[in-house]
Amino acid sequence: MIAKAAMAALSAAVLAITPASAVEKPKELVIGITTFLSGPASVFGVPGKNAADMLIADINAKGGILGVPVRAIVIDEGAGANQLMSEYRRVVLNEGAQVMLASVSSANCLALSPVAEDLEVPNILWDCSSPRIFEDNKYKYSVRTQAHTGAEMLAAALYLVKNKPNFKTIAGVNQDYAAGRDQWGLFLTALKALKPDVQVVAELFPKFGAPDYSTEISRLQALKPDVVVNTSWGGDLDTFVQQAAARGFMTQSTFVLPLGESSLERLGDAVPAGVIIGGRGDHYFLHPKHLKDAAFQDFVKRYHDKTGAYPIYPVFHMAQAMAALQDAYVKAAKDNNGQWPSKDQLLAAFQNLKFHGLTSDVTIRADHQGLEDQLIGTTIRVPQYPFAVLDNISIYPGALVTTPIGDKSAEWLSKIKPAMASDPSIETFAAAK
Amino acid sequence: MSLDIILLAMLDGLSYGAQVFLVAVGLSLIFGVLRIVNVAHGSFYAIGAYVAASLGIWIATAGWSPWLSYPAMLVAAILVGVIVGGLLEATLLRRIYGKEQVLQLLVTFAVFMILEDVQKVTWGVKPYFVNTPLSLLGTVNVLGINYSVYQLAVIPLVALCVLLGLRFILRYTRIGRIVTAVTEDREASMAMGVDSSRVYLFTFMAGAGLGQIEGAAVAALMIGLGRSIAVYLAPEFDVLMPYLIMFVVLLFKPQGLFSTLQTRKV
Secondary structure (H helix, E strand, O other): OHHHHHHHHHHHHHHHHOOOOOOOOOOOEEEEEEEOOOOOOHHHHHHHHHHHHHHHHHHHHOOOEOOEOEEEEEEEHHHOHHHHHHHHHHHHHOOOOOEEEOOOOHHHHHHHHHHHHHHOOOEEEOOOOOOHHHHOOOOOOEEEOOOOHHHHHHHHHHHHHHHOOOOOEEEEEOOOOHHHHHHHHHHHHHHHHHOOOOEEEEEEOOOOOOOOOHHHHHHHHHHOOOEEEOOOOHHHHHHHHHHHHHOOHHHOOEEEEOOHHHOHHHHHHHOOOOOEEEOOOOOOOOOOOOOOOHHHHHHHHHHHHHHOOOOOHHHHHHHHHHHHHHHHHHHHHHOOOOOOOOHHHHHHHHOOOEEEOOOOEEEEOOOOOEEOOEEEEEEEOOOOOOOOEEEEEEEEOHHHHOOOOOOOHHHHHOOOOHHHHHOOOOEEEOOOO | OOHHHHHHHHHHHHHHHHHHHHHHHHHHHHHHHHOOOOOOHHHHHHHHHHHHHHHHHHHHHOOOOHHHHHHHHHHHHHHHHHHHHHHHHHHOHHHOOOOOHHHHHHHHHHHHHHHHHHHHHHHOOOOOOOOHHHHHOOEEEEOOEEEEHHHHHHHHHHHHHHHHHHHHHHHHOHHHHHHHHHHHOHHHHHHOOOOHHHHHHHHHHHHHHOOOHHHHHHHHHHHHHHHHHHHHHOHHHOOOHHHHHHHHHHHHOOOOOOOOOOOOOO
16 A cells, blocks of 8 residues: 555656656657549549658658658548548558548548547648538647638639629539539629629539530530639549530630639640639649749749649648648647647647748638638730640738638628728739740 | 520430440440440440540650541550450450359459559549540531531441441341341350350450440430430439439330340240
């Protein structure tokens, strides 16, 4: 009994003189990354992985994070939700991943965020865009290092009403799945608040992965809408644009492609001048504010040399996630007297963290949602590139276009005022010469 | 619904139906003769498209005449039919003729999975596009709508040629009569000296490159027209329409659109 009491007293004394937050510095920082390596969304997932490979090599070349080398374990989201969940758990529990980066798919982010809470693992939502993640839930372990669909669609609507104020009719062609319907719904909500007299002449939802859009194109040509909005991506967007261009439809109406930045290079000469393009954030390899930034230029060149393509938005999103990871560890260690931080200290460091990826700074809000600027431009053709580039670029501050904490995007967007389109915080740039 | 809308919907439906027919005819021919539901048929279609796109890109890169992209598509279909279809039939499917349908489904599903990975390994995951055949023939204006000549004339014409060509081969040529004989009664045709293995190989290669032919044509046309009318009048039913048509056909003609009920041999 006396021995037990003595032992308890000794333990208490040891705990009293040792900082509660002292965590042994690991030999390596294992991170798990979920991304699409197969399936249609691999047009985003593979560039994201390529970026992660480059960025991790850069971090390790500089000695790692706080002197700890980073090692990534990549999980394929294309294998399906069940296998993804199993792999996610395995990587955390068996492989010892200290931080997870998930996911490209919003459905996967919605499914994995509660799993991260169960596993008590910091979870960086690196690319997914559903506003529901932090509007419908509160997560301790998940943070998002980019904007959500609400901000992306609002920026596109603001750009449209500012630059094409006289249009009267609009049609939407969007992929028939949750995100496609959400994107169109949020865009339309914002647009009706900004321009209440707009007339919607068609809402088409072709099958996800459809190989032929000729009927939709004929229907739209017959309706002659002033504006056509298409939030598709990847092969779906490419196929639609190629088929529409071959029939001269791309010049009949003003097209708005909020995710078009990711297809511009692949589409070559199919995209004419005058198409409104968004980049899911302020992501563009000819970003007017960062063209003279040596680090930006160096990364774009190295990425192009490595992959043969210019970086697209998931590359920039991965850079933001990696920057947030690195800066959060540095901030947490600083707050911990230079020692390797605990999990809770790392999570605390993400709060109000301002970090720089490759383009504009991003701030993580108290609700764990990232405030990310949005870049929208209009295509022009220039001799330097065999594909359309952007002109008349507007950059919308994240703080302006992101749904305030506590509000739901659909509700908030329905209450915005038309004056927002002329907010002085919006910057506009001509094309990079 | 104005007359213009009906006409436009019919043109779009005809074009889409022709595309569906070109895929369905191969599946139908293989099922009709070999009695195998080839789950991997879509992979043949995809690999054919990849080969055609690769050849098209190669022609453009080499600076050759863009008109060569049309024969390149035919070459792609023949290459895939002979090489992929021939190899698969000779090495795998020949072992499962007459076996339980569950086994046939599992084997062709496995082939589908393997071929999907073969596509990824060979062509990666980025979309490939060759729009030369689509844009080269220009457009034609019908009732104020620009249609590509490729969509409105070439695809339906190719589908019509395939339909008439297959009907001619099956009815008026020796090989066609042998295929029909094997389809009707394999045992009797073998007793007459027909090498059914060679017929199966030929059918699979032809079916993989490109099938009750009339049934496939009419079903494809129904789906094409149904889908286009939905897009014009009730877009929410666009995705549902092919399944709705399939449901109606299965309800009233479960044995097939142009098949008659067969008595079982005892």
